[in-house]
Amino acid sequence: MAVLxxxxxxxxxxxxxxxxxxxxxxxxxxxxxxxxxxxxxxxIASYEAEINLVIHSLGGQMELQVDEKEIVLIVSDVGPGIxxxxxxxxxxxxxxxxxxxxxxxxxxxxxxxxxxxxxxFNIESREGSGTTIRxxxxxx
Amino acid sequence: xxxxxxxxxxxxxxxxxxxxxxxxxxxxxxxxxxxxxxAFPKEHMVLLTGLMNPQVMRTCDMLDVRCVVFVRxxxxxxxxxxxxxxxxxxxxxxxxxxxxASGVLYTNGLHARTKGL
Numbered sequence: 503m504a505v506l507x508x509x510x511x512x513x514x515x516x517x518x519x520x521x522x523x524x525x526x527x528x529x530x531x532x533x534x535x536x537x538x539x540x541x542x543x544x545x546i547a548s549y550e551a552e553i554n555l556v557i558h559s560l561g562g563q564m565e566l567q568v569d570e571k572e573i574v575l576i577v578s579d580v581g582p583g584i585x586x587x588x589x590x591x592x593x594x595x596x597x598x599x600x601x602x603x604x605x606x607x608x609x610x611x612x613x614x615x616x617x618x619x620x621x622x623f624n625i626e627s628r629e630g631s632g633t634t635i636r637x638x639x640x641x642x
Numbered sequence: 643x644x645x646x647x648x649x650x651x652x653x654x655x656x657x658x659x660x661x662x663x664x665x666x667x668x669x670x671x672x673x674x675x676x677x678x679x680x681a682f683p684k685e686h687m688v689l690l691t692g693l694m695n696p697q698v699m700r701t702c703d704m705l706d707v708r709c710v711v712f713v714r715x716x717x718x719x720x721x722x723x724x725x726x727x728x729x730x731x732x733x734x735x736x737x738x739x740x741x742x743a744s745g746v747l748y749t750n751g752l753h754a755r756t757k758g759l
Contacts, residue, residue, distance in 0.1 A: 521700030525729075528704065545704040546680055553697075606693045606701075609677030618681075 506534070506568040512555040517605060520556040524549040527566055527575075534568065536641070543619040544573060544639050550612040551577040551635060557602050558582075559633070573639045575620075583629040591617070591625075643667050643752050645709050645732050648688060651746050652736040654711060658723050659732025665708055670752050672744040676701040683707075688752075690743050694718055699725040708732060713740045 508530070510523035528545045536544075548564060555562045555577065562579030584590045591613050598608025617623040620637035627633035646663035649656055656663070668686040671679055674693040679701055688709040689702060694716055702710055703725075710726070712718060712735045718726075726733045736743055 518696060521697060521704070525700065525703055542683070542704075542706060546683065549700065549704045550680060603675075605695055606674055606676035606697055609675050609681075611677045611681045615677075615681050 505570065506530075506566070508566050510564045510566070512552055512559075512562055512564060514559055514561040515556060517556055520553055521549055523564055524552050527564070530566070531568075531573070536568075536573070540573070540639055540641065544575065547616045547619040547637055547639075548575055548577075550616050551575070551637075553607055554612050555579055557598055557607060562632070570641070572621075572641055575637045575639070577633075577635040577637075579632045579634075581630060581632045583631060584625075584627040584633055585629055587625055587627055643747075643750070645688070647750075648709065648711065648747065648752075649734050651750055652711060652734070652738055652743050654734035654736040657717065657733045657735060658726050659709070659730070662708060662730065662732040665732070667709055667752065670744065670747055672740055674740075680705070688747075690740060690747075692716060692740055694722070696722055696725055698722070699729055699731060702731050703729040710734075711736055711743060713738055713743050 512523055527548050531541045559579035560581045565576040567574040589595055593614045594610040596608045596610035602608040621640045622638035624636045645665050667688045669684050670688045672690040673679055674691055676697055683705045687707050689707050690711045690713055692713050699722060709732045715737045717735050
């Protein structure tokens with residue numbers, strides 16, 4: 503049973519606002535009294551996910567679910583989907599544009615960093631329909 | 643090393659966060675790729691960068707980085723400084739380049755504490 507459930511929409515290509523949802527999530531978790539180390543791992547993972555939504559997706563959302571045992575972050579978008587997940591997960595691989603790199607992102611570390619910071623990481627994607635990432639962070 | 647000492651060593655101008663000058667910094671990360679900074683976070687870290695956009699502050703907020711040094715004399719605009727104030731991050735600018743600024747802090751005892759920094 504979820505103690506808290508909240509959805510944060512993320513617009514495509516809105517680079518100025520990118521990170522606002524993650525900042526809200528961070529403050530929410532701190533307010534709930536979640537351990538600082540866990541908050542930082544979730545913050546890093548959610549920010550990476552949010553930046554990916556802004557850079558690569560056609561728009562999407564992040565859903566935060568909190569209960570006594572774990573925190574789950576479900577990141578979903580409406581496309582365009584990832585053709586080769588294994589390749590996308592490898593560090594250093596990126597399809598980001600030069601403009602995105604000029605903004606300091608697109609080093610090809612995002613997905614692997616999400617996986618590194620979460621206790622469970624699952625990604626599903628279908629070209630043309632979208633990508634869903636589910637990350638679980640254990641609280642004990 | 644206190645934030646005040648970092649400013650002194652780099653002959654930097656404090657742009658915001660003077661109330662944080664007494665805070666202890668244990669390590670540093672230098673770079674313009676926020677993707678890399680996010681991949682190698684450490685506690686009590688100062689970020690040295692030549693990148694100039696709001697995502698620098700958002701990245702720092704996520705990592706609990708409380709001090710940013712902009713190199714090569716770069717000065718962030720008011721929007722970026724406003725974010726820094728919201729997130730309680732000290733911001734300074736130095737005329738040193740990234741390489742020199744990093745070297746000055748390193749030789750004065752602010753060592754990287756993990757591989758990748």
